[in-house]
Amino acid sequence: MPILEREPPKGRRESYVLPKVPVPPLKQTLDMYLSCMKHLVKEEQYQKTKAIVVKFGEPGGTGELLQKKLLERSDKTYNWVYDYWLEDMYLNQRLALPVNSNPAMVFPKQNFKDRKDSLRFAAHLITGVLEYKERIDTRVLPVDFARGQLAGTPLCMKQYYRLFNTYRLPGHKRDTLVIHKPGSTEQEHIIVACKNQFFVLDLVVNKKKLKEMDILTQLEKIVKMAENSEERQPPFGLLTSDGRTEWAQAREVLIKDSVNRESLAVIEKCLCVLCLDNPSGMEVGDTSRALLMLHGGGHEKMGANRWYDKPMQFIVGEDGVCGTVCEHSPFEGIVLVACTEYLMKFMTGSPSKMGRATSVSELPTPARLLWKTTPHIQDLLKASAERLQRLVRDLDMDVHKFEVYGKEFIKKQKMSPDAYIQVALQLAFYRCNGRLVSTYESASIRRFHEGRVDNIRSATSEALAFVKAMTDEKASLSVSHFSYLVPQLLGYSHYTVHHAITGLGIDNHLLGLREIAQELKMERPEIFTDETYVASNQFILSTSQVPTTVEMFCCYGPVVPNGYGCCYNPQSDHLLFSVTSFHGSTETCSAVFIKALDEGLVEMRDLCRKSNKPQSSAAPAASKAVVNNQGAGSKLPSTLQKTGK
Incomplete structure (x- = not known):
């Protein structure tokens, strides 16, 4: 079994054995699948689906055969779902990485006095990155432990070890996640993007690591080199912003020339990418900063000053717009948060060490990556630029700070902030569309070896009952309607705790059964071609x-x-939402969704306040029945704390 270690007190090292992801019982998954979808599809379609599912789960039927094969796979592997999940979620996807796949973390707005001030910030940031990577390489990062339910359970740390030593290589039908050996001498450099040019900044010179002052010196050289228009190269970073198949085809053309092949190899083995951005010319607010992180503003701004295949890409803008955009396939958001919080605390808590430079007599000039172009490659770059620009124009983003109350108010109601907000999201969507839809919320399964995530399906039947009460019966809304909220949160929590985060969720299991059928070269079972499954x-x-x-x-x-x-x-005192949609859809509008979310959160607060007042009469019998169906009274138990946040 795999062993994980942490840095314990008093120098004593402890180790933990992580269990395998379980294979859920087939009947349990099929029953839960029907339960999750019954209220989201029309009755006629549901009855058709139910018949298909019953047939699939019959003794001696297709489902039992696939379940048996899945159990055999589990016996032979540490994690039966990891490869299936990685390919389905990321590597098989053909959409462009910016917006569609890569998340961004937006740092606090910086107030740089001039360009050199921004370079000092960048040098200090890279110094923090190197310190954090050393902690990863030497395995001294403390192991993460679960909070809330199953508190104290150690969590898998493998995602941390893939922050800096991975690269997503484009393929015609499927990408490849390339993993470099930790601490490899091939990874002793970073790539610096400046004015759409790419430079190699070696971090080790004459077997000595560069100090922060040396990194600043090299960055200053790079900025000066980038301003030399005579040596300027075409904006090859644009190709990485394209669809994965288009980028794979373009890469095949590039590697026919040895110069391009060498430049690509250097980028693919780098530690991370540092993007030194010019001022964007945009009004600097939360939404505009988020847009610049996600797509760079297109080829007319900083969209070409990126290399989207690299998992960790740090952005430092001369106008103080800073953050990181990440290729998501090697790690989840919580790992990104841990890394970036470490860096932010390093930036504020560790003074910049701009003292005397290293004893290296003379630092070599950073190398500019060179490219050989042809008319065909120029056409490819132009096409990539146009497609990125269409994506930029289509994205509808609204970053909103809800300041009426925060998670402390929700906790005082003895409710999980996460569950409460999920209910508010369902309410907002229902207000905008008059229905609920399949909803994805990631649930970490890191308590298992190489665990990534499963899905919390928060669009429950209880959620539908609540949003209908809040919307359709608003005219007669009374304190008693608060009881609709109680069973929803209980049902949501039950699914979260006892299924998704304990490896018994339905999405990974159904994916595994589907992929096993494909490996057996079976005709795809009807359960997976059914309209409800789609x-x-x-x-x-x-x-x-x-x-x-x-x-x-x-x-x-x-x-x-x-x-x-x-x-x-x-x-504590506010809730921050980043909502995105596409202008091209007539069904969505981020501003309208935010408005509905705001209104719903205020109404939920008012309902909470009313429910806390002494009542002269009991809740109506119908409302009581809903509560009793959950096997609980009106008081929410402590188990609603999904992650302890």
Whole structure:
């Protein structure tokens, strides 16, 4: 079994054995699948789906065969779902990485006096990156432990070890996640992007690591070199912003020339990318900063000053717009948060060491990466630029700070902030569309070896009952309607605690059964071609809680053309939302969604306040029945704390 270690007190090292991801019972998954979808599809379609699912799960049927094969796979591997999940979620996807896949973390706005001030910040940031990577390489990062439910359970740390030593290589049908050996001498450099040019900054010279002053000196040289128009190269970073198949085809053309081949190899093995951006010319607010992180503003601004295949890409703008945009396949948001919070605390708590330079007599001039172009390659660059620009124009983003109350108010109601906000999101969507849809919320399964995530399906039947009560019966809304909220949160919590985060969620299991059928070269079982299954995987509402303890926030794009991406960050006295959609969809509008979310959160607060007042009469029998169906009274138990945040 795999062993993880942490840095314990008094120098004593402890180790922990992580269990395998379980294979859920087949009947449990099928029953839960029907339960999750019953209220989201028309009755006629549900009855058709139910018959298909019953047939699939019959003794001796297709489902039992696939379940048996999945159990055999589990016996032979540490994590039966990891490869299936990675390919399905990321590597098989053909959409462009910016907006569609890569999330961004937006740092606090910096107030740089001049360009050199921004370079000092960048040099200090890279110094922090190197310190953090050393902690990773020497395995001294403390192991993360679960909080809330199953508190104290150690979590898998492998995602941390892939922050800096991975690269997503484009493929015609499927990408490849390349993993370099930790501490490899091939990774003793970073790539610096400046004015759409790419430079190699070696971090070790004559076997000595560069000091912060030396890094600043090299960055100053790079800026000066980038200003030399006579040596300027075409904006090859644009190719990485394209669809994955288009980029793979373009890369095949590039590597026919040895110069291009060598430049690509250097980039693909770098530690990280540092993007030194010019002032954007945009009004600097939360929304505009988030847009610049996600797509750079297109080829007319900083969209070409990026290399989107590299997992860790740090952005330092001369106008103080800073953050990181990440290729998401090697790690989840919580790992990104841990890394960036470490860096932010390093930046503020560790003074910049701009003392005397290293004893290296003379630092070599950073190398500019060279490219050989042809008319065909120029056409490819032009096409990539046009497609990026269309994506930039289509993205509808609204970063909103809800300041009426924060998570402390929610906790005082003895409710989980995460569950409460999920209910508010369902209410907002229902107000805008008159229905609920399949909703994605990531649930970490890092308590298992190489665990990534499963899905919390928060669009429950209880959520539908609540949003209908809040909307359709608003005219007669009374304190008794608060009881609709109680069973929803209980049902949501039950699914979260006992299924998704304990490896018994339905999405990974159904994915595994589907992929096993494909490996056996079976005709795809009807359960996976059924309209309900297709709809169940169209996540029109894609959500994620990404809480931070320092001033920064996460954002990402929608995962379907007619959907919303909603990342939220609950703080003590406010709630921060980053909502995205596409202008091209007539079904969505980020500002309208935010307005509905605001109104719903205020109404939920008012309902909470009313419910806390002494009541002269009991709740109506119908409302009581809803509560009793959950096997609980009106008081919410402490188990509602999903992650302890």
